[in-house]
Amino acid sequence: MLPRPAEIIIPSPENLVIKTAGYAAASGTTPLAPFSFDRRDPGAYDVQIEILFCGVCHSDLHTARAEWGGTMFPIVPGHEIVGRVVRVGDHVGTFREGDLVGVGCMVDSCQSCSACAEGEEQYCEKGMVGTYNGIEKETGSPTRGGYSERIVVNEKFVLRIPDGMDPAGAAPLLCAGITTYSPLRHWKVGPGQKVGVVGLGGLGHMGVKLAHAMGAHVVLFTTSPDKRDDALRLGADEVVVSKDEEAMAAHAGTFHFILNTVAAAHNLDAFLTLLRRDGTMTLVGAPAHPHPSPGVFNLIMQRRSLAGSLIGGIAETQEMLDFCAAHGIVSDIEIIPIQQINEAYDRMEKGDVRYRFVIDLASLKREVAAAA
Amino acid sequence: MLPRPAEIIIPSPENLVIKTAGYAAASGTTPLAPFSFDRRDPGAYDVQIEILFCGVCHSDLHTARAEWGGTMFPIVPGHEIVGRVVRVGDHVGTFREGDLVGVGCMVDSCQSCSACAEGEEQYCEKGMVGTYNGIEKETGSPTRGGYSERIVVNEKFVLRIPDGMDPAGAAPLLCAGITTYSPLRHWKVGPGQKVGVVGLGGLGHMGVKLAHAMGAHVVLFTTSPDKRDDALRLGADEVVVSKDEEAMAAHAGTFHFILNTVAAAHNLDAFLTLLRRDGTMTLVGAPAHPHPSPGVFNLIMQRRSLAGSLIGGIAETQEMLDFCAAHGIVSDIEIIPIQQINEAYDRMEKGDVRYRFVIDLASLKREVAAAA
Numbered sequence: 255m256l257p258r259p260a261e262i263i264i265p266s267p268e269n270l271v272i273k274t275a276g277y278a279a280a281s282g283t284t285p286l287a288p289f290s291f292d293r294r295d296p297g298a299y300d301v302q303i304e305i306l307f308c309g310v311c312h313s314d315l316h317t318a319r320a321e322w323g324g325t326m327f328p329i330v331p332g333h334e335i336v337g338r339v340v341r342v343g344d345h346v347g348t349f350r351e352g353d354l355v356g357v358g359c360m361v362d363s364c365q366s367c368s369a370c371a372e373g374e375e376q377y378c379e380k381g382m383v384g385t386y387n388g389i390e391k392e393t394g395s396p397t398r399g400g401y402s403e404r405i406v407v408n409e410k411f412v413l414r415i416p417d418g419m420d421p422a423g424a425a426p427l428l429c430a431g432i433t434t435y436s437p438l439r440h441w442k443v444g445p446g447q448k449v450g451v452v453g454l455g456g457l458g459h460m461g462v463k464l465a466h467a468m469g470a471h472v473v474l475f476t477t478s479p480d481k482r483d484d485a486l487r488l489g490a491d492e493v494v495v496s497k498d499e500e501a502m503a504a505h506a507g508t509f510h511f512i513l514n515t516v517a518a519a520h521n522l523d524a525f526l527t528l529l530r531r532d533g534t535m536t537l538v539g540a541p542a543h544p545h546p547s548p549g550v551f552n553l554i555m556q557r558r559s560l561a562g563s564l565i566g567g568i569a570e571t572q573e574m575l576d577f578c579a580a581h582g583i584v585s586d587i588e589i590i591p592i593q594q595i596n597e598a599y600d601r602m603e604k605g606d607v608r609y610r611f612v613i614d615l616a617s618l619k620r621e622v623a624a625a626a
Numbered sequence: 627m628l629p630r631p632a633e634i635i636i637p638s639p640e641n642l643v644i645k646t647a648g649y650a651a652a653s654g655t656t657p658l659a660p661f662s663f664d665r666r667d668p669g670a671y672d673v674q675i676e677i678l679f680c681g682v683c684h685s686d687l688h689t690a691r692a693e694w695g696g697t698m699f700p701i702v703p704g705h706e707i708v709g710r711v712v713r714v715g716d717h718v719g720t721f722r723e724g725d726l727v728g729v730g731c732m733v734d735s736c737q738s739c740s741a742c743a744e745g746e747e748q749y750c751e752k753g754m755v756g757t758y759n760g761i762e763k764e765t766g767s768p769t770r771g772g773y774s775e776r777i778v779v780n781e782k783f784v785l786r787i788p789d790g791m792d793p794a795g796a797a798p799l800l801c802a803g804i805t806t807y808s809p810l811r812h813w814k815v816g817p818g819q820k821v822g823v824v825g826l827g828g829l830g831h832m833g834v835k836l837a838h839a840m841g842a843h844v845v846l847f848t849t850s851p852d853k854r855d856d857a858l859r860l861g862a863d864e865v866v867v868s869k870d871e872e873a874m875a876a877h878a879g880t881f882h883f884i885l886n887t888v889a890a891a892h893n894l895d896a897f898l899t900l901l902r903r904d905g906t907m908t909l910v911g912a913p914a915h916p917h918p919s920p921g922v923f924n925l926i927m928q929r930r931s932l933a934g935s936l937i938g939g940i941a942e943t944q945e946m947l948d949f950c951a952a953h954g955i956v957s958d959i960e961i962i963p964i965q966q967i968n969e970a971y972d973r974m975e976k977g978d979v980r981y982r983f984v985i986d987l988a989s990l991k992r993e994v995a996a997a998a
Contacts, residue, residue, distance in 0.1 A: 540923055547918060
């Protein structure tokens with residue numbers, strides 16, 4: 255068991271009253287380590303959730319290592335949260351004690367701008383409040399994520415995990431699932447369409463499952479020939495090794511939509527040229543370094559679009575969870591104790607996970623109990 | 627008068643029978659000079675047009691100087707053609723002698739693929755045949771453009787110039803007009819929308835006129851503060867000097883659509899960040915060197931799109947001409963004799979034209995008559 259370093263325990267304002275154990279990075283070059291902090295007492299519209307599982311997203315790593323800039327340390331990552339409701343505020347109508355619920359990338363937004371009014375809280379014009387590395391309106395303190403025992407969230411940002419869904423496999427749906435579901439829906443993917451998914455990682459494996467369930471003909475692009483069998487098992491109709499120029503050329507101009515999940519800089523033109531007229535490639539991975547500039551002619555010649563997409567709204571996230579339940583979809587995961595989070599980051603960085611690490615927070619409970 | 631160099635007169639296959647004078651570049655580093663070639667005798671579905679005016683497009687310069695690669699020399703540029711029908715094939719039903727007509731960037735396409743079937747011949751899956759630097763199916767010879775006395779074109783690729791429209795001012799509509807009209811229509815620009823036009827050149831000044839006529843609130847972005855009055859006169863509601871960071875920031879996140887007409891590499895992020903949620907910036911200028919790579923976060927954060935668009939279909943080009951006639955729109959032009967084409971290229975390259983050079987082909991007729 256790791257010692258809990260006293261120097262990264264921050265003082266608690268008086269209105270933060272629930273002592274909570276978690277794991278935090280103290281700086282961009284420090285491993286994650288035990289960290290104690292306070293959660294606010296649930297307000298009238300809040301739900302208190304004891305966390306059971308939390309998925310490990312590439313964004314966690316980018317943020318913990320300050321690769322995107324703007325990280326407020328100490329940072330408690332984690333925004334693929336599944337847990338059990340243990341307490342609800344007086345005016346909470348949707349949830350009650352014992353419910354199995356989820357929390358994704360957001361815990362708040364202005365709830366009054368046009369984006370919020372249209373159920374697109376992720377694009378809130380005032381800025382949505384991230385589940386970690388945001389500022390909690392109720393306390394003015396940084397938000398802290400799901401690498402922790404519990405979380406307190408306004409019920410509007412709490413999702414219901416459908417009955418019978420595996421709670422550990424459900425966790426990554428809260429980010430990887432909605433991040434791929436939302437653009438597939440927005441660009442109207444369905445039967446009769448040829449859809450590409452670039453990259454078979456945490457996002458990509460969800461993209462394959464979801465696009466397949468939506469009825470599209472799915473082609474998975476990967477640089478790893480050894481992922482072929484997995485991709486076919488997950489629902490891909492075809493697998494193309496993207497370094498194989500001949501195989502790529504055979505697909506030129508044929509895709510209605512390409513979901514690009516790769517979070518490392520790469521040649522976008524190789525995929526843009528695969529789009530048919532009016533096709534769109536949507537980026538959901540945000541690399542730390544820019545992609546080589548895409549060729550303007552490749553956009554002009556078939557009126558192609560290069561777009562981006564950020565997670566999805568709360569209502570759409572619930573729709574995604576229900577869609578997954580109806581189609582028997584969860585994430586393919588490897589469960590780890592929280593004490594292995596730093597090794598998991600190293601493996602994730604090398605692409606050595608099929609396809610998402612999920613922290614079993616029982617490991618944290620045991621650590622806390624042993625320390626008590 | 628320039629001598630007609632014998633060495634760039636190419637031999638004529640037997641089925642090319644109409645001697646035609648024009649101006650050609652013999653190489654990417656040679657000024658345009660008189661050049662004699664043959665046009666095919668009109669077939670049953672062809673229209674023979676005596677050219678009155680031809681606009682001077684940036685593509686002419688890029689192609690003549692081989693800046694995009696792939697130029698077949700000698701090259702006779704020109705794809706903003708207005709002329710008078712002097713002869714029609716036996717099965718031509720749409721046009722007759724004396725009609726004032728136009729020819730734009732295409733003179734043929736496969737006419738059977740889905741793009742052609744949907745009236746998007748510019749995106750023909752077999753490749754449309756350019757008015758110059760293409761291969762004429764009837765003869766196997768390179769197509770030659772409007773810097774010439776006459777042209778022979780299948781009637782399906784001939785446009786009707788509306789009654790009362792100035793033929794010289796109409797010429798640039800055949801490329802600059804449709805290149806800006808088509809994306810404005812495709813992305814559904816209209817009343818209640820805030821639309822940006824980047825660059826006030828041949829394309830940009832048409833974009834301002836057309837977006838204004840469509841009822842949008844139009845903001846013109848320019849690097850030249852001295853174009854402000856012109857932009858307002860042309861129909862812009864606001865003018866922003868794009869180097870003024872404060873003025874740019876005031877428009878952040880507010881545009882439904884931005885039409886980017888600049889054909890030189892520049893910072894796309896400065897404009898992408900001005901788009902609101904689900905906004906699109908469409909590139910219609912193709913720079914010889916790539917733009918700096920746009921930031922992925924700028925696409926992701928408001929689900930923005932970066933797109934391209936190529937001219938427009940034949941039916942849409944006729945629609946554009948009729949729209950322009952209904953709104954009293956033609957291009958702002960400076961008429962030149964063909965003997966000044968090289969000086970015009972030099973001036974165009976410096977942005978020294980308001981806003982399109984148009985060649986008066988009477989100057990070529992006089993030259994031919996004098997040489998006879």
